[in-house]
Amino acid sequence: MEYKRVTLFAGHYGSGKTNIAVNYAFRLKRDGKPVVIADLDIVNPYFRTKDSERELTEAGIKLISSEFASSNVDLPALPQEIYSVVHTRSDYAVLDIGGDDRGAYALGRYADSIVKENNYEMLMVINMYRPLTRDVESTLEVMSEIELASGMRFTAVVNNSNIGEETTAQDVLDSLEYANCVASAAGLELKMTTVKEDLYNQLCESVENLMPLKLQEKIS
Amino acid sequence: MSEKVLMKGNEAIAEAAIRAGCNHYFGYPITPQTEVAAYMAKRMPKIGGTFLQAESEVSAINMVIGVASTGKRVMTSSSSPGVSLKAEGISYLAGCDLPAVVVNVQRGGPGLGGIQPSQSDYFQSTKGGGHGDYRNIVLAPASVQEMASLTFKAFDLADKYSMVSMILADGTMGQMMEPVSLDAGEVNTYEKPWALTGTNCERKHNIVNSLYLKPEALEQKNFERYERYKKIEENEVMYEEYLMDDAEICVVSFGITSRVAKNAINEARAKGVKVGMIRPITLWPFPKKPLAAAAEKCKAFISVEMSMGQMIEDIELAIRCKKPVLLCNRVGGMIPTPEEVLAKIQEANEGGAF
Incomplete structure (x- = not known):
C-alpha cells in the first residue's frame, strides 16, 4: 500500500478518529515504516491517543501528546514537539485531529507546512449512526466547517459507521450507500471502511478496502 | 437499518430535551457536561429555539426562571461546581413553584475537584443545595438510553408537579457512547393557568413570586407544597430490582456504580452467594x-x-437501621472495581464486619 508522509484523521465529534488513527499507526509500523503519532485534540480531555501509550511505545511508535491529556487538567494545550512532525519530516506521521470545526482550529497552525510539503492525506471519518451526521447533507456541512477551520481540504473519506457494541454486519452494509454518496458529493474517493475486528471476517469479501479495528482500552 | 443512533450520554440528554419540547436552553460550559451545551448550540438555531451561553451559571439559572415563568419547557445543565452556583436559582424556582429541568453531570469534589466522575453531589441534589424547605425530583440514569428516557420523564414530572426535576448523572454517563433509541412516545401537555403569557386585557395578571409579606401565608404555601411532595413520594418512586427474589444480601447502587455492582453480583452468584440489588432510579423520592x-x-x-x-x-433510614449497612466506595474521580465490590459482598456474606 502507498502511504503519504502525513496522514490526518478529522471528522465529527465521536466519529472514531482516535481509534482509527491508532490502528492506522500500527498498520504503518507493520509495513516497516518509522511512525510517529501526534494528538492534536484541544477539545476533549478524555478518550485520547495517550490511552494507548503503552501499546504504542511497545510497538516502537513514537507518541506526541500533551502531558495534560487524560489527566485532571482540562487544558487545551499542545506540546511543542508537534513542530518536529512538520519540520523534520523523517518519520511517517499520523495526526489525530480534535472533533468538529472546534477541534480542527488547532490544525491551522501547522497547515501551511503540511500543504507546502505536499505529501499528505487528510481523511474525513464519517459515521452514519451519529445523530448529527445522519445524512449526506449534514455530513457535508460538518466537512466544510472543518475545512474552513483548519485551512486544509480533505483528500478522501473513511467510513466508520457503527452503533458501538451492538453493530451488526448488516448495519455496516446499510451504510455503504451513504458513504459512497458522501464521497462522491465531495468529489473524493472512499478510501476505506473500518469495522471492529469481530466483524471483519463476515464483511471482508463484500466490502472493498475493509480495515479491522482493535478498539482502544482506557489504561488507568 | 438500525433505528438506533450512537450517542454520548450528554448528547442524548440534549436531543431528548429537544424532542420533549424544550426549545430554550441556557448554560455555561464545564467538563464533563460541555457536550450538552455544544449540542444545543448546534441544534437550537436549526429548530428556531434559543441556545444562549450565559456569562455565568448564576445568570443561566435566572434565565431559566424567566422562561419557566412563561410556561415554556426549559433546561440548564452543568457539573458539580456549576450546580453549586445555580443553587440559589433552584431555590427560587422551588419558591415560585416553577417547572424546569436541571442536569448535573457530576465530577470529583469538593471545590474545583477534578474532571473525573463522581456521585458526591447526592446530598446537594436530594437534600437541598439551595435554602429553604423544598425538594427536587432527582433521576439517576445508568445508561445512555436512560439519559434520554429519564430526560423525557424529567420534563413530564416537572410540568406535572410544577417543580424542578434534576438529572443526576456523572462524568462516565456523560462521556460514554452507547446505542440509543430516541423515541419520546407521547409527550403530555399540562395546563399552566399561572403562566405569564400576557393578559390581552382579558384577565387579572398573573404573578410569579417567592416573596410573601405575611408569615401565615408563607407557612400555608409551604404546607401546600409538602402535600404535593407527599403525592410524589406515593406515586413516582422508580427503582430496578435485580436478583432480589432469594437475596440474603442487598446491594444498593445507582448510576455508573450500579453497572459495576451488577458485574460483581453475577460473579458472587457464580460462587453461590445469594446477593441481589435494588437500584434507585429516583433518588428523591427514595x-x-x-x-x-x-x-x-x-x-x-x-x-x-x-x-x-x-x-x-x-438506606439506613429506609430500613430503620434494622440490618447492618456496609459502605463500598471510591471517591475523587475513582470508580470502584467489580473486584472491590465482590470483596465487600463476601465480607457481608461472612458477617465478619458486624
Whole structure:
C-alpha cells in the first residue's frame, strides 16, 4: 500500500478518529515504516491517543501528546514537539485531529507546512449512526466547517459507521450507500471502511478496502 | 437499518430535551457536561429555539426562571461546581413553584475537584443545595438510553408537579457512547393557568413570586407544597430490582456504580452467594418501601457509591437501621472495581464486619 508522509484523521465529534488513527499507526509500523503519532485534540480531555501509550511505545511508535491529556487538567494545550512532525519530516506521521470545526482550529497552525510539503492525506471519518451526521447533507456541512477551520481540504473519506457494541454486519452494509454518496458529493474517493475486528471476517469479501479495528482500552 | 443512533450520554440528554419540547436552553460550559451545551448550540438555531451561553451559571439559572415563568419547557445543565452556583436559582424556582429541568453531570469534589466522575453531589441534589424547605425530583440514569428516557420523564414530572426535576448523572454517563433509541412516545401537555403569557386585557395578571409579606401565608404555601411532595413520594418512586427474589444480601447502587455492582453480583452468584440489588432510579423520592421490605429477609445491605457515604444514610433510614449497612466506595474521580465490590459482598456474606 502507498502511504503519504502525513496522514490526518478529522471528522465529527465521536466519529472514531482516535481509534482509527491508532490502528492506522500500527498498520504503518507493520509495513516497516518509522511512525510517529501526534494528538492534536484541544477539545476533549478524555478518550485520547495517550490511552494507548503503552501499546504504542511497545510497538516502537513514537507518541506526541500533551502531558495534560487524560489527566485532571482540562487544558487545551499542545506540546511543542508537534513542530518536529512538520519540520523534520523523517518519520511517517499520523495526526489525530480534535472533533468538529472546534477541534480542527488547532490544525491551522501547522497547515501551511503540511500543504507546502505536499505529501499528505487528510481523511474525513464519517459515521452514519451519529445523530448529527445522519445524512449526506449534514455530513457535508460538518466537512466544510472543518475545512474552513483548519485551512486544509480533505483528500478522501473513511467510513466508520457503527452503533458501538451492538453493530451488526448488516448495519455496516446499510451504510455503504451513504458513504459512497458522501464521497462522491465531495468529489473524493472512499478510501476505506473500518469495522471492529469481530466483524471483519463476515464483511471482508463484500466490502472493498475493509480495515479491522482493535478498539482502544482506557489504561488507568 | 438500525433505528438506533450512537450517542454520548450528554448528547442524548440534549436531543431528548429537544424532542420533549424544550426549545430554550441556557448554560455555561464545564467538563464533563460541555457536550450538552455544544449540542444545543448546534441544534437550537436549526429548530428556531434559543441556545444562549450565559456569562455565568448564576445568570443561566435566572434565565431559566424567566422562561419557566412563561410556561415554556426549559433546561440548564452543568457539573458539580456549576450546580453549586445555580443553587440559589433552584431555590427560587422551588419558591415560585416553577417547572424546569436541571442536569448535573457530576465530577470529583469538593471545590474545583477534578474532571473525573463522581456521585458526591447526592446530598446537594436530594437534600437541598439551595435554602429553604423544598425538594427536587432527582433521576439517576445508568445508561445512555436512560439519559434520554429519564430526560423525557424529567420534563413530564416537572410540568406535572410544577417543580424542578434534576438529572443526576456523572462524568462516565456523560462521556460514554452507547446505542440509543430516541423515541419520546407521547409527550403530555399540562395546563399552566399561572403562566405569564400576557393578559390581552382579558384577565387579572398573573404573578410569579417567592416573596410573601405575611408569615401565615408563607407557612400555608409551604404546607401546600409538602402535600404535593407527599403525592410524589406515593406515586413516582422508580427503582430496578435485580436478583432480589432469594437475596440474603442487598446491594444498593445507582448510576455508573450500579453497572459495576451488577458485574460483581453475577460473579458472587457464580460462587453461590445469594446477593441481589435494588437500584434507585429516583433518588428523591427514595425507594423506601422496597428497601424496608428487603430488610425483612436480607441479613445485610451494601451501599456502593462514589462518595464518602451519602446515600447510605437514606438506606439506613429506609430500613430503620434494622440490618447492618456496609459502605463500598471510591471517591475523587475513582470508580470502584467489580473486584472491590465482590470483596465487600463476601465480607457481608461472612458477617465478619458486624
